[in-house]
Amino acid sequence: MMYQAVDFERPIVEIEKKIEELRIIANGGGMDVDEEIRRLEKKARRLTRDVYLKLSRWQRTLLARHPTRPYMLDYVGLMCEGFIELHGDRAFADDHAMVGGMAWFEGIPVMVIGQQKGRDTKDKVYRNFGMAHPEGYRKALRLMKLAEKYGRPILTLIDTPGAYPGIGAEERGQAEAIARNQFEMATLRVPLIAAIIGEGGSGGALALGVGNRVLMQENAIYSVISPEGCASILWRDTAKAPEAAEAMKITAQDLAELGVVDEIVREPMGGAHRDHKRAASLLRRVIRRHLRELMAMSPEEIVAQRIDKYRQIGVYEEI
Amino acid sequence: MEWFKKIKPKVRVREKKVKMPEGLWVKCDACKEIVYKQELEKNLNVCPKCNFHFRISAWQRIEQLADPGTFVEFDQGVASLDPLGFKDSKRYKDRIKENVEKTGLNEAVICGECQLGGFPIQMCVMEFAFLGGSMASALGEKITRAIERSIERRMPLVIVSISGGARMQEGVLSLMQMAKASAALAKLSEQGLPFISVCTDPTTGGVSASYAMLGDLIFAEPRALIGFAGPRVIEQTILQKLPEGFQRAEFLLEHGMLDKIVDRRDLKHTLVQSLKFFLAEPVEKGA
The missing domain is CATH 4.10.860 (DNA Excision Repair, Uvrb; Chain A)
Incomplete structure (x- = not known):
């Protein structure tokens, strides 16, 4: 390679x-x-x-976006068996930036869903750089509902710069699609584990991210806006992205401290891109543990735990 | 007369005039007509010449919607902190302080209980003057509490949104409020309690990608800008000019994203009729 x-x-x-x-x-x-x-x-x-x-927060951002970092389908190949991809939102199109399907995780049937980035230029364009349109989120929701119907746990692997900002995306209701996913995910009666494996880009990430557990690899980032976007708005200069990354606190460590992330998943020394297999096995071990815990809970407990988890997030005062 | 046209006042000057409280006359942003301020206010801040909907404050909105004397505010003490110690050109802490002083509010939303055409409801109205109505921890908390009060007291919920999007100064905590409010709305929905969302100009970003787009009914004011990504971001991404009227309420209606565009002067009536449809005992005519 x-x-x-x-x-x-x-x-x-x-x-x-x-x-x-x-x-x-x-x-x-x-x-x-x-x-x-x-x-x-x-x-x-x-x-x-x-x-x-x-590593500074900006350096981690570069690792999270590293061109040879393992992507969603790499992890599926390394962590799961028998993956069968399922396509389309049954309404408009099949979004290639969003991949989902049936797989077996250590013998357990799970629905695995995530954004997929491309490796070479052609592939990148085909995957739209991992930026989904509304039909991508709707496909994801369709598959989650299908998993719920048959009592199968859901595993989402999040890696996106964000939801695609384009004319077609707005016409077809990007905001609605993202909102709908959060709304529906909140009350899914099956375990849902979300793992951020690269870029957790804002609403586009959250639309797969409302889990009972939110895991985050140690060089992944998760933020409300890209460092470049934040820099261009608040500093009026995209070159200030490293400062914005620092200010927004976007690393796994930061998010664990803010109570947004439940567990930081270790990566091989030097980053996941240096050893895909090892990265996958480290991730698999953590997922396995959480999946076992969640599968011992009743559907009611699953829903209550998930809603309660988000209910607690936020820092404010009461005067 | 070409030379004469060129000295039209610039946008900045006009804005100043609109905001001047003691001014008797206001120039309409849309048709540029000079309107008598009292007449404008009587018309719910809709231009009597061209129907342009002026931006109004949260308190003005409440006054227009709630049955007189029925609004009781809750959670007015819930206020923003600075969890990240954020600083760009200014410290976030100072920004909050300025906005509290400017608006007299602790956060960009007013939540309370009132009657609407006799129906007791929970109502949240966002305030754009407070940091652009941006989504933040305190705001998410207030909205979530209002949803929970709706469930506890078995009342419908009305949220009037106005927001530029996420409050970057709270980082991912701002993002998480979307999930928090959406999850609470899922519970409300299970209880069969109506939620009506009213989108006003602008409703974008994190607010549109959560509760604003989750109403049983979604109404919008004419010409309101509603969308996920801001027009500038889209233009920079696709490197094209955006079509006229893009992301305006009429555009969303055309694409099936709204139930109805409602003129401000019909808003109260439309809300009351909707509540009647959902909640009132049916009365058979001629029975």
């Missing part, structure tokens, strides 16, 4: 490249480079720790 690094990753990637080259030389014949390789590996590890243990 071509490895595309974001700026702050480059020094680490450089060293790794050097190690790789040395290995090739060593295999080629005779030269003893073990010592040098060990030295470089140690350096790479130290550098990785230094960089990743104190």
Whole structure:
């Protein structure tokens, strides 16, 4: 896989490249480079720790959007078996930015739904960069209702810059579709786990995000508006996005502190993109635990817990 | 007379005039006609010449809708804090303070109980002058409490929305209020209690993508801007000019997103008739 690094990753990637080259030389014949390789590996590890243990909120944003980060379908492939994709909202179209279907998670039949981003240019356009139209949210809701009808838990994997802002989207009621999903999700009688695996972009994310549990990978972000959008409105300058990211507090750590996220899911050192399999297995373990807890609850308890969870969120005073 | 046209007063000047409380005359934003202020007010702040609906305050709206002397406010002490310690060009804390002083409100919504054509209801009316009617923790809390009061007291709910969207200064907490209010509305709906949403100019972003679009009935004032994304964001995304009338109430009606566009002067009557339809005992004629 071509490895595309974001700026702050480059020094680490450089060293790794050097190690790789040395290995090739060593295999080629005779030269003893073990010592040098060990030295470089140690350096790479130290550098990785230094960089990743104190990432700024903006750096995490770049990781959340990393071009080689695992996407929804990657996780489905790595965490579930027998995925059968189901298409269309039965009203207007099939939205390729939104994927959903039946799958088995460790033997449990679950409905899995999420936004899908594209890898190459053609794929990105096909997936509309993971930005769904109303028909995408309506498809998602149709599948959630189907899961509820047959008592199957729902797993949503959230990764979107936001709901698509376009003419067709407005004509077909983007606001209504997002509102409707929250409204209907609140009273679904089956367990719903939402995991933010990359970008949790505002209403477009929340439309899949009203869960009994909200999990968030450690380099994912979740915000009311993109850092660029916030910067352009409040600072009148998109270049101030890093400041906006800091001010809005959009990381998993921040959201756990605000009571919005229930658990932070660890990623492999250096980010999920460095080891898709390991990232998926870390996520799977956390989902499994929560799914077990929720499946032991009655439908009434499931609904009450979910509504109550959102009822508690907010910081205000009473004068 | 080309040269003469060019010295028309600019928008800014006009706005100032509209806001001047002691002014006797007001210039209409739409038809530019000069209107006698008293006449305008008597007409519920709708231009008598062209029917342009001037923006009104939450208290004015309540006065227009609630049966006289019946409105009792609740939760007026619920106020915004600054959970993120947010600062852009100004500190969020200072912004709140300024807006409290400017509007006399603690948050961008007034919630209470009143009678509407004799029906006891819960009513929430948003205030644009308070930080653009933006969605925030305190606002979400007040709306949610009003919904819960509707359930407890078995009363219908009317929300009059006006909002520029989310309050970025509260970050994701602002977003979560959408889910909080929507979840409460789901409970209200299960109880079979009517919820009527009235969208006024503008109703966009987080408010439109939650309770404003979840009414059993959704009404809007003529020409109100209603949508998910703001027109500027859409223009920047698709790099095209937007069609005339895009995201206006008439556009939404055309696309099946509204039940009805209601002239402000008919709003009370339409609300009362709707409540009658949902709640009044049927009376058989000629029986």
